[in-house]
Amino acid sequence: NITETADDMNVNIPSQRLANNAESCCEQHYSWAYNECISLTGGSPLVTGTGKWYVNHEKMICQMDCPKGGSVPDPKCGGLANTWKTLYESAATCCEQKLAWIPSATCEAKSGLTTLVGTSKWYVDWNLEKCVKDCASSSEANCGGLAERWDITYGSISECCQRISHIPQHDCTVE
Helix, strand or coil: CCEEEEEHCCCCCHHHHHCCCCCHHHHHHHHHHHHHHHHHHHHCCCCCCCCCCEEEECCCCEEHHHHHHHCCCCCCCCCCCCCCCCCCCCCCHHHHHHHHCCCHHHHHHHCCCCCCCCCEEEEEEEECEEEEECCCCCCCCCCCCCCCCCHHHHEHHHHHHHCCCCHHHHEECCC
């Protein structure tokens, strides 16, 4: 754990330092977690991160490389990325490359902490053998929840119902 190790190295006690400053200590002893080391040892406040995106597998989202906290914390910020993290220019690219099984719109919305709304297109819910709407609110008529990445969406209910042509047209949607 870098927190315990940084404390053990006494980087915050001037008379016991093994380096002239937090930056050189972190570079020498913790290059694998440089940004976290700087943050924990009270190093340069100029460490701002790249503003690029990296995956957080635990939360299944992409987060921005920037310091957490501050006077106006950015909810997209996941903290400074460790050096081994692959960084991406956008949340969309990060989602595409690292969380490909999650629908792009869902991953991007969760990563940017925006509200998911769906496309309002139609897709087949194969468990129900009915056409349902791609939407987030179950209170919306015919809503089946957000479509998954593998669901084929259709612009109209009739297009969707053609996909399950063995079901009569008047029975192909949920009530």
